[in-house]
């Protein structure tokens with residue numbers, strides 16, 4: 298009875314006559330056992346089940362439009378964004394990919410997305426990564442070539458899932474529009490809102506889970522706010538990953554701030570004293586990490602801020618270190634240099650063998666005028682990843 302059973306019953310090639318499901322396959326989907334073809338059947342079968350479940354048998358002719366394009370509550374997008382997936386200059390032999398609001402500004406992490414609860418966002422993703430590059434990253438020769446946009450935390454329909462299993466990916470040279478909906482809390486149903494700190498990533502490059510796309514840089518942060526949430530002056534996305542990496546960098550490469558003219562970016566965390574600095578913290582890969590900032594602490598609430606009486610705020614822990622597993626994300630807001638002043642404040646994973654291997658960077662807190670006071674110099678020479686023996690070209694960057 299189950300649609301899944303239908304797929305599992307599909308015989309091996311040459312094992313017997315084609316099932317009804319097999320006979321439905323378009324000829325263009327050959328060879329027969331190609332995973333995509335099986336998935337098409339799954340999608341159609343699920344759509345049929347959905348119709349049946351909804352008492353919609355009379356609408357059998359409309360199977361093709363059974364899946365909604367947008368989540369309930371999103372009548373039409375409030376805003377549209379163009380996003381490009383491109384190949385970046387390689388790091389040694391390591392392929393690098395990035396998302397950008399323009400092809401020229403692509404980076405890893407990709408641009409930070411910001412939404413407000415109740416908002417519906419349409420993002421058109423243009424795949425400009427050469428097919429040859431995607432082929433190089435492919436771990437299974439039958440896996441389709443493409444990139445995608447898969448998001449955590451907000452609502453989307455299956456058409457915006459960003460997987461090969463649901464055909465919601467983008468082949469080379471093509472584009473696709475994904476719709477995200479930042480649902481509000483529904484007090485009647487008792488369902489929560491989507492305000493919080495999330496992330497988005499590829500789910501297709503290399504294999505069905507996008508492991509190669511993630512390792513190459515196709516990820517970015519998302520924050521969903523509620524009206525009235527405290528607004529940060531600066532937002533940084535820090536993605537903690539395998540090989541002791543922060544944003545796929547480690548040791549000296551994780552902190553490339555120009556001492557005289559620091560430009561905020563993925564490898565330069567800088568703020569002036571008194572600015573509210575927001576971190577979107579994300580875990581990728583296979584390892585556990587912790588997020589720790591020297592000299593600063595925060596309330597472990599959705600926004601990092603506390604309001605209310607002392608008795609109420611005593612219910613909220615104040616922390617300066619938080620555990621992060623693969624796929625987890627959370628947000629932190631601190632006031633830079635609050636009561637501790639300017640300086641070079643370390644941001645690192647507190648698993649000791651990770652920090653020892655270079656899993657650290659710096660939050661450079663300047664004074665109110667944007668200068669680092671005398672005496673604030675710090676020593677770059679202690680970068681152990683550069684000092685320790687390492688494979689050629691692997692001294693400071695993550696390599697898969």
Ligand SMILES: [Cu+2]
Pocket residue numbers: 537541584585586587646647648651652656
């Ligand atoms: Cu770690």
